[in-house]
Amino acid sequence: xxxxxxxxxxxxxxxxxxxxxxxxxxxxxxxxxxxxxxxxxxxxxxxxxxxxxxxxxxxxxxxxxxxxxxxxxx
Numbered sequence: 001x002x003x004x005x006x007x008x009x010x011x012x013x014x015x016x017x018x019x020x021x022x023x024x025x026x027x028x029x030x031x032x033x034x035x036x037x038x039x040x041x042x043x044x045x046x047x048x049x050x051x052x053x054x055x056x057x058x059x060x061x062x063x064x065x066x067x068x069x070x071x072x073x074x
Contacts (some may be wrong), residue, residue: 003051007033008073011058020063031055 008060014031032052041047062069 001038002038003035003039003054004040005052006035006052007051007058008069010018010038011055011062012069012073015059017063018059018063020060021062023059028052028059029057030036 010031014027015033032048032055035051035055036043039051041051058069058073062071
């Protein structure tokens with residue numbers, strides 16, 4: 001699976017219905033781990049940073065505007 005499919009899927013599964021203030025760094029770290037289980041991408045510090053940024057941006061969009069998240073991500 002590529003990162004552009006994995007991130008929205010994991011973010012929606014894990015964070016749908018949450019307020020952004022409720023989400024802990026530990027939960028974001030777990031989402032990051034789950035994404036890496038699904039993708040075929042080289043595990044480098046730069047790629048880890050990119051994936052983490054995608055997760056944070058995705059969950060922020062999901063929490064602030066779930067309808068737009070679904071339109072943009074799926």
